[in-house]
Amino acid sequence: xxxxxxxxxxxLRNAFGNVFSFxxxxxxxxxxxxxxxxxxxxxxxxIHEFDPYFNxxxxxxxxKSGIYDFWNWFDDRTWYPLGxxxxxxxxxxLTLTAGTIWWFLNSLNVPLxxxxxxxFTAPIFSAFASWATYLLTKEVKGTGAGLTAAALLAMVPSxxxxxxxxxxxxxxxxxxxxxxxxxxxIKTLNTGSLFYATLNAIAYFYMVCSWGGYTxxxxxxxxHVLLCIVTGRYSSRLYIAYAPLVVLGTLLxxxxxxxxxxxxxxxxxxxxxxxxxxxxxxxxxYYIKGVLSAKMFKVAVTLILSLGLIVCFAVMAVLIALVASxxxxxxxxxxxSLLDPTYASxxxxxxxxxxxxxxxxxxxxxxxxxxxxFLVPAGIIACFAPLSDASSFVxxxxxxxxxFSGVMVRLMLVLAPAACILSGIALxxxxxxxxxSIKFQLPGASVKPQVDAGETSSGSAIPENxxxxxxxxEDTLKERPARKNRKKDKEPVAVEKPSxxxxxxKRLLVLPLExxxxxxxxxxxxxxxxxxxxxxAAAEAYSAPSIVLTSxxxxxxxxxxxxxxxxxxxxxxxEVDDKVASWWDYxxxxxxxxxxxxxxxxxxxxxTHIATVGTAMSSPEKAAWEIFNSxxxxxxxxxxxxxxxxxxxxxxxxxxxxxxxxxxxxHIKEPDYLRDGQYRIDSQATPTMLNCLMYKLSYYRFVExxxxxxxxxRRTEIGKKYFKLTHFEEVFTTHHWMVRxxxxxxxxxxxxxxxxxxxxxxxxxxxxxxxxxxxxxxx
Amino acid sequence: xxxxxxxxxxxxxxxxxxxxxxxxxxxxxxxxxVVFAVSTAFIQVAYMAFVxxxxxxxxxxxxxxxxxxxxxxVCLRIQVNKENKEFKLKLESIYRHKVLxxxxxxxxxxxxxxxxxxxFVLCNLVLHLVIINFLG
Numbered sequence: 064x065x066x067x068x069x070x071x072x073x074x075l076r077n078a079f080g081n082v083f084s085f086x087x088x089x090x091x092x093x094x095x096x097x098x099x100x101x102x103x104x105x106x107x108x109x110i111h112e113f114d115p116y117f118n119x120x121x122x123x124x125x126x127k128s129g130i131y132d133f134w135n136w137f138d139d140r141t142w143y144p145l146g147x148x149x150x151x152x153x154x155x156x157l158t159l160t161a162g163t164i165w166w167f168l169n170s171l172n173v174p175l176x177x178x179x180x181x182x183f184t185a186p187i188f189s190a191f192a193s194w195a196t197y198l199l200t201k202e203v204k205g206t207g208a209g210l211t212a213a214a215l216l217a218m219v220p221s222x223x224x225x226x227x228x229x230x231x232x233x234x235x236x237x238x239x240x241x242x243x244x245x246x247x248x249i250k251t252l253n254t255g256s257l258f259y260a261t262l263n264a265i266a267y268f269y270m271v272c273s274w275g276g277y278t279x280x281x282x283x284x285x286x287h288v289l290l291c292i293v294t295g296r297y298s299s300r301l302y303i304a305y306a307p308l309v310v311l312g313t314l315l316x317x318x319x320x321x322x323x324x325x326x327x328x329x330x331x332x333x334x335x336x337x338x339x340x341x342x343x344x345x346x347x348x349y350y351i352k353g354v355l356s357a358k359m360f361k362v363a364v365t366l367i368l369s370l371g372l373i374v375c376f377a378v379m380a381v382l383i384a385l386v387a388s389x390x391x392x393x394x395x396x397x398x399x400s401l402l403d404p405t406y407a408s409x410x411x412x413x414x415x416x417x418x419x420x421x422x423x424x425x426x427x428x429x430x431x432x433x434x435x436x437f438l439v440p441a442g443i444i445a446c447f448a449p450l451s452d453a454s455s456f457v458x459x460x461x462x463x464x465x466x467f468s469g470v471m472v473r474l475m476l477v478l479a480p481a482a483c484i485l486s487g488i489a490l491x492x493x494x495x496x497x498x499x500s501i502k503f504q505l506p507g508a509s510v511k512p513q514v515d516a517g518e519t520s521s522g523s524a525i526p527e528n529x530x531x532x533x534x535x536x537e538d539t540l541k542e543r544p545a546r547k548n549r550k551k552d553k554e555p556v557a558v559e560k561p562s563x564x565x566x567x568x569k570r571l572l573v574l575p576l577e578x579x580x581x582x583x584x585x586x587x588x589x590x591x592x593x594x595x596x597x598x599x600a601a602a603e604a605y606s607a608p609s610i611v612l613t614s615x616x617x618x619x620x621x622x623x624x625x626x627x628x629x630x631x632x633x634x635x636x637x638e639v640d641d642k643v644a645s646w647w648d649y650x651x652x653x654x655x656x657x658x659x660x661x662x663x664x665x666x667x668x669x670x671t672h673i674a675t676v677g678t679a680m681s682s683p684e685k686a687a688w689e690i691f692n693s694x695x696x697x698x699x700x701x702x703x704x705x706x707x708x709x710x711x712x713x714x715x716x717x718x719x720x721x722x723x724x725x726x727x728x729x730h731i732k733e734p735d736y737l738r739d740g741q742y743r744i745d746s747q748a749t750p751t752m753l754n755c756l757m758y759k760l761s762y763y764r765f766v767e768x769x770x771x772x773x774x775x776x777r778r779t780e781i782g783k784k785y786f787k788l789t790h791f792e793e794v795f796t797t798h799h800w801m802v803r804x805x806x807x808x809x810x811x812x813x814x815x816x817x818x819x820x821x822x823x824x825x826x827x828x829x830x831x832x833x834x835x836x837x838x839x840x841x842x
Numbered sequence: 843x844x845x846x847x848x849x850x851x852x853x854x855x856x857x858x859x860x861x862x863x864x865x866x867x868x869x870x871x872x873x874x875x876v877v878f879a880v881s882t883a884f885i886q887v888a889y890m891a892f893v894x895x896x897x898x899x900x901x902x903x904x905x906x907x908x909x910x911x912x913x914x915x916v917c918l919r920i921q922v923n924k925e926n927k928e929f930k931l932k933l934e935s936i937y938r939h940k941v942l943x944x945x946x947x948x949x950x951x952x953x954x955x956x957x958x959x960x961x962f963v964l965c966n967l968v969l970h971l972v973i974i975n976f977l978g
Contacts, residue, residue: 257962258960260965261964261965265968307910307914310906310910311965314903314906314910314969318976354858355854355857362853365850366854
C-alpha cells in the first residue's frame with residue numbers, strides 16, 4: 064500500500080517535472096532566437112557577408128522557378144565565360160529549407176518576402192539546435208544535464224557568430240542537423256530500435272544536404288563503433304545503430320547531386336565501409352560464441368582465424384589498391400588540410416587564403432566558448448563515471464572536435480556543441496552533488512525520506528524551485544541504472560528499504576554545508592559571467608553584417624553603406640550583360656545585389672580562372688587591360704579602405720592575388736612585390752608594386768583627398784601619388800571611397816603619319832599598344 | 843596435425859549444426875532470406891567484375907539494396923530472437939503499464955515481435971524508395 068502511494072507521488076512529481084522542463088525548453092528556444100536578433104535591431108534586416116548572398120540568390124531562384132528548374136540551373140552570370148552548374152554543385156539543404164518555409168508561409172497567406180525568411184532561418188534553427196542538444200544530452204546523462212546543455216548552447220558565442228539573423232549560411236541549419244543526427248544515433252544505440260535507425264539515416268541525409276561537414280559524422284560514428292568493439296562493448300544494439308545507417312546513409316548521400324558517387328568513391332567515406340565489414344565479422348563471432356560451447360568456440364576461433372586473416376588481407380589489398388589508384392589518394396584538398404594542417408599552405412593557396420581556414424589562436428577559444436573551456440574537463444570526468452556507450456560517444460566527439468578546431472578556426476563551430484554538452488553535464492553533476500549535500504544537512508529534511516516523498520505528492524507545501532531540483536536528482540538516479548543496462552534493479556517492490564540504504568550510503572559522500580553553498584554560489588557566478596560574455600559577443604562582436612559598417616568616433620556614429628551604394632550604381636548605370644571583374648570575395652555580392660555577370664566568385668572551383676584575375680590585378684596597366692579585355696570585362700571593381708581605415712580591403716589581400724596568380728602564371732613572382740621580404744606601399748615599395756593595376760586603381764586620385772595621400776589602414780603615405788590611368792577610367796567612387804569602379808577604355812584608333820611619331824615620343828609604350836590593339840579581337 | 847584439424851573441423855561442424863537445429867523456424871526463415879539477399883549481392887558483384895560497372899547507378903543501387911535488405915533482416919532477426927535480452931521496453935512505457943495493472947517494477951518485457959516487424963517494414967520502405975531514385 065505504502066509502495067503504491069510513494070509510487071503515485073513519484074508519477075505526480077514526474078509529470079510536474081516534465082511540464083516544468085517543457086516550459087524551460089520553450090524559454091531556451093526563445094532565448095536562442097532572440098539573442099540572435101541584435102544584428103536586426105542594431106543594423107537592419109539584411110543578409111550578411113559574402114556566401115549568404117549567394118544562398119539568398121539561389122533561394123530567390125528556387126522560389127521563382129520551382130524545384131525542377133533549380134536542379135537544372137546553369138548559371139551564366141558567374142564565372143564568365145564558363146558559367147556554373149548551380150544545381151549540381153551546391154549543398155541544397157539550406158536553400159530547400161528556406162524555400163519550404165517561405166512556400167508554407169505563403170500558402171497560409173503570410174506574405175513574407177524571401178529575404179525576411181532567409182534572414183530569420185538561422186535563429187529559428189538555432190532554437191531547434193538547442194532542443195536537439197537537450198535530447199542528446201538527456202540520452203547521455205539525464206534531463207538536468209540536458210536542460211543545462213541546451214541553455215548553454217542557446218547562447219554559445221561560437222555558434223552565434225555563424226547564426227545571427229541574416230547570416231544565411233549552410234552552417235545555420237547544419238549544426239542542428241549534426242546534433243540531431245548524433246541524438247538519433249545515441250537514441251538508437253540506447254533503445255536498439257530500427258525505427259530510430261531509419262530516422263537517423265534520414266537526419267544524416269538532411270545533414271549531407273546541408274553541409275560538407277557531414278564527413279565528420281560519417282567518420283566519427285564509425286570511430287565510435289570501433290571504439291565500442293575494441294573495448295568489448297559490442298552489443299546487437301550497436302549493430303542496429305550502425306549497419307542500417309551505413310547502407311541507407313550511403314544511398315541517401317549518393318542522391319544529393321553535389322555528393323553523388325563520391326559517397327562510395329572517396330576516402331572520406333571508406334572508414335565507414337571498413338567498420339561496416341568489421342562489425343559484421345564481430346557480429347558473426349558473437350553469434351557463434353552464443354551458439355557454441357566454450358570449448359568448441361576455441362576450436363572455431365583457431366580455424367576461423369587463419370581463414371579470416373587471409374580474407375581480411377585480400378579485402379585490405381583491394382581497398383588500398385583502390386585508394387592508391389586515385390591521384391590524391393582519394394582525399395579532397397579540404398579534408399587533406401584537416402589531416403595535415405600544413406597541407407593547404409603548401410599546395411593550395413586558395414584554401415589558405417581564406418581567413419576562416421587558418422588555425423585559431425588561443426584567445427579565440429576563450430572568445431568563442433568562454434568558460435566552457437574550463438568546464439569541459441570536468442564533463443569528461445563525469446562521463447567516465449559511469450562510462451556508457453552514449454557517454455563514450457560524447458567523449459570521442461569532444462576529443463576529435465578539439466583537434467579539428469585546432470586546425471581550422473571555422474571548425475570551432477563543431478566544437479561548440481560538444482563543449483556545451485560536456486559543460487552541461489559537468490554543471491548539472493556539480494549542482495546535483497552540492498544540492499544533495501545541502502539537502503541532507505538541512506534540519507528537517509534529513510529526518511525521514513518518506514516524509515519528503517509524501518510532501519512532494521501534496522505539492523503545494525514546497526516552493527517550485529525546490530521541487531524541480533529534487534526532481535532532477537531523482538530523475539538522474541532513476542534513469543542511470545536503466546541506461547547502463549545493469550542487471551540488478553534498484554527499484555523493486557519495496558521502495559523504502561533500498562532508498563534508505565542508498566541515502567545512507569550517499570550521506571557518507573556529503574560535503575560540508577558551507578562549502579557546498581559557497582560552491583553553488585561560485586557556479587552561479589560562473590554561469591552569470593558566461594551569460595554576460597555571450598550577450599556581449601552577440602551584441603558587439605558577431606552582429607556586424609559587414610555589408611553595412613559602422614564606427615563610433617567622438618562626433619557620433621558613422622555608417623558606411625558604400626558597398627550597397629556601389630552595387631546599386633552598377634545595377635542602375637550599366638548594361639544588363641556587362642561583365643564586372645573584381646577579386647573573388649565580391650563575386651557573390653555583385654551577382655546578387657547588382658545582378659551583373661562576374662568573372663570569379665566565392666565558389667572557388669576554378670583555380671586557373673581566379674589566377675587569371677589575380678594576374679591581371681598584379682600586372683601593369685596595359686597587360687591587365689589585355690587580360691580583362693580578353694575576358695569581355697567592361698568594369699573593374701576594387702575595394703579600398705585607405706580613406707576610412709577599413710582593413711580588409713584589396714590592398715591587404717593583394718599578396719594572395721600575387722600568390723594565386725603566380726601559382727599558375729610563373730611570370731608573376733611574389734618577391735617582386737616585396738621590399739626585403741616586407742610588404743609595403745610607401746616610397747620604399749618596389750616599382751613592380753607601384754605599377755601594378757591594383758595599386759593604381761586603389762590610389763588613383765587618392766592624393767586629392769588630403770593632399771598627402773596618407774593611407775589610414777597601412778598608416779603610411781603612399782609611394783606614388785600623382786599618376787594618370789591610360790587604359791582605365793574612373794566611373795564611380797563611393798562616398799567613403801570604399802568601392803571604386805573603373806571602366807576599361809576602348810582601344811584607341813590606329814594613328815598614322817606625323818601624329819603617331821609625336822605620340823610615340825610622348826609615351827614609350829604606345830607603339831606596342833597599337834600592336835596589341837591589332838591583335839585584339841574585341842575591336 | 844592435419845587429421846586433428848580435420849577432426850576438429852568435423853566436430854565443430856556437427857556442433858554448429860546441432861546448435862542451429864535448435865533455432866526456431868521463424869528465425870530460420872529469416873536466415874534463408876538473408877542468405878538469399880547476400881548471394882544476390884555476390885552475383886551482382888561477380889557480374890560487375892566480368893562485365894564492368896558502367897551504369898554505376900544501377901550497380902550501386904542493386905548491390906546496396908541487397909546488402910541493405912540483408913542488414914535489415916539481420917536486425918529483425920536480432921530483435922525477434924527470444925534469447926536476446928537486450929531489448930527492453932523503455933522506462934516510460936513500463937511505468938504506464940505498471941500504473942494500469944499494478945505489476946512489479948522489474949517486469950521488463952522484450953520488444954514485441956509486431957513492433958520489430960513494423961520497424962522492419964518501415965525501414966525497408968525507406969530503403970526501396972531511395973533505391974527507386976537510382977532508376978534510369
